[in-house]
């Protein structure tokens with residue numbers, strides 16, 4: 614049965630991002646309750662896909678729009694948190710064989726995301742609260758992000774999920790690091 618959602622559905626940017634947060638929280642809860650490896654694999658793929666799309670929407674559209682309206686330190690912290698999460702996402706995505714740490718990696722990712730979501734949604738001075746106070750055109754951003762979400766979802770479905778790109782880190786592999 615087709616849903617009633619249409620491409621023209623209006624959703625403001627923060628409502629869209631919050632809805633994404635609730636979706637991912639639901640998937641993490643299902644992962645915690647899953648009992649078979651097959652269920653966990655399916656769920657971890659869904660989690661990585663949702664988070665990959667979500668981080669692109671924020672980094673490509675929402676965060677740039679927030680510049681000037683949101684405290685610069687909070688903005689920078691959010692981007693580094695994204696990249697820390699992407700390291701875990703990349704670990705989970707490349708783990709095609711049995712990995713004794715697979716569950717642990719998904720749980721660490723869940724904790725990272727819970728912290729990050731808390732910082733974005735925190736009442737009063739969180740990123741979303743600051744964006745609202747800053748007078749962003751949330752309706753226009755929401756429309757742009759919904760369209761990009763549709764495009765990315767189709768792209769990833771057709772071409773597979775790309776490895777995430779960490780833009781704030783010196784190296785995406787600890788092995789590439791050398792002491793200063």
Ligand SMILES: [Fe+2]
Pocket residue numbers: 668671691695729733
């Ligand atoms: Fe985020």
